[in-house]
Amino acid sequence: MVYLVDNKKAQFNVLPKIINGGIAGIIGVTCVYPLDMVKTRLQNQPIGPNGERMYTSIADCFRKTIASEGFFGMYRGSFVNILLITPEKAIKLTANDYFRYKLATDDGVLPLPLAGLAGGLAGLFQIVVTTPMELLKIQMQDAGRVASLARAEGREVKKVTALGLTKKMLRERGIFGLYKGITATGIRDITFSVIYFPLMATINDSGPRKSDGSGEAVFYWSLMSGLLAGMTAAFLVTPLDVIKTRLQAGVKEYAGVGDCIRTTLKDEGITAFFKGGLCRVMVVAPLFGIAQMFYFLGVGEKILGIQQKKSV
Template identity: 30%
Template structure:
């Protein structure tokens, strides 16, 4: 009798221990996902920030046919910025970019697997792509909202030397000075300018990127020529994802850049009320292709950034997996 009771008690203790280990492992996976995503994005941002700077300036020049055109293309922009501002000029906005990307990507990549599991993407191969698309969009929108205030400062820091006479940028001597100026002139709500547009932009981009990346990776593995956890597999899948994301995301990116740039102290005033108002006014004044301003800079930035982020992400995840 006592033996049976002892056995039952031992089984209960074992079940409790196993349950605790599962919860502990789940919590560790979420935390390591956040850290992996943050570290991966910081590494990628260091490499691609100069291209991001060029993209921002190309998207702002000739805005609504008011501002003048300074650059004829990507390489002309690189040359002129380097000549007039040096290497430091090419890395303008790097500090807020670290905070922006670190916050956004840590959240986006850290919660993607969580959303994917909640939607049961891996258990349902028939709807694997659609569920991963929804998981990526949800994770991207959340990450973009949290990183938006940092992105706003990054865009304005990158535009400041392009429009040196604009009163909006007086006192933008550093990232921290820019934050102070925005809060003083526009209030705390000023830091939230363009947040909804940023979330919509990144929801589209993230949904396409992470679902395309996951599907491309699975497709490559199914050929039998690639292994699931091989760096070359991650690289090839990232190349495809980066190209498709650029096509879908560029119009949202142009609108977001312009919404971030405008402010109460802007010499041209507030031109846009929302994402769709910006898209409407931009196409009306500059034509449809204005929505693809900075496309090649965007691709040159997004391609390597996507590759670097996802490859670093996979490598950091493998590293953290050793400690589970």
């Protein structure tokens, strides 16, 4: 399978792509953050000696979180995520477009292996921002679970803030403390991007186009392309996400990716690697569907007064 890329003679404008990616990320993560909170807590919840769990399902986690922390408790840690999602999505979406543009032939042909390579490189570049963002987000999200347990036992817990958590990590481990779990994050994000971007492009290219002659897919088809590709990629890399989440949450200490895999298999079996899988699909599919749709709307081009070209 090959993909057609916009005219190679046309200039690739990075700045509007970055603006598009940033706006897409902010809107997307704001819409799906409560689901992401639930996913993290389901993946990271400890299991008691008799198999007891704090949360029995997605709905149960929603219900208990809102009951103990209020509606805005569903957005615990969201400030860090929204703040850092701007450069993260800007890097990911722009880098994929850039590498697709560079790897295509002069005739605008991009073979499937190179489309996968472009996506993988985008995933590699994004982990510079994704790793500290995910680490802080997961720590903040899990702090709510710990606080709920403490309150149930009648104990007082000091409030955890993103700034306080960042200062603590920097003080104890230095700047590299913010990159705990970077290997697992890289494996997850590169694998996801290799699957997601070529699949999204295939679906997006097969749909109806706008009537303005731009060659762009209509907005609802871009949304659908992101949804379907995000759903597929998210499910396939769920085991990698579980490993990354456990390494970064710090509820149990692991020597690394290999130790996390072995320990989880021994203690909980293969099904543990799909904990929160449904919730992850429910998070990632709309996140990328919404983000992809807003990315293709070309807000950056409109702000800068640049005529939008057919996207790559």
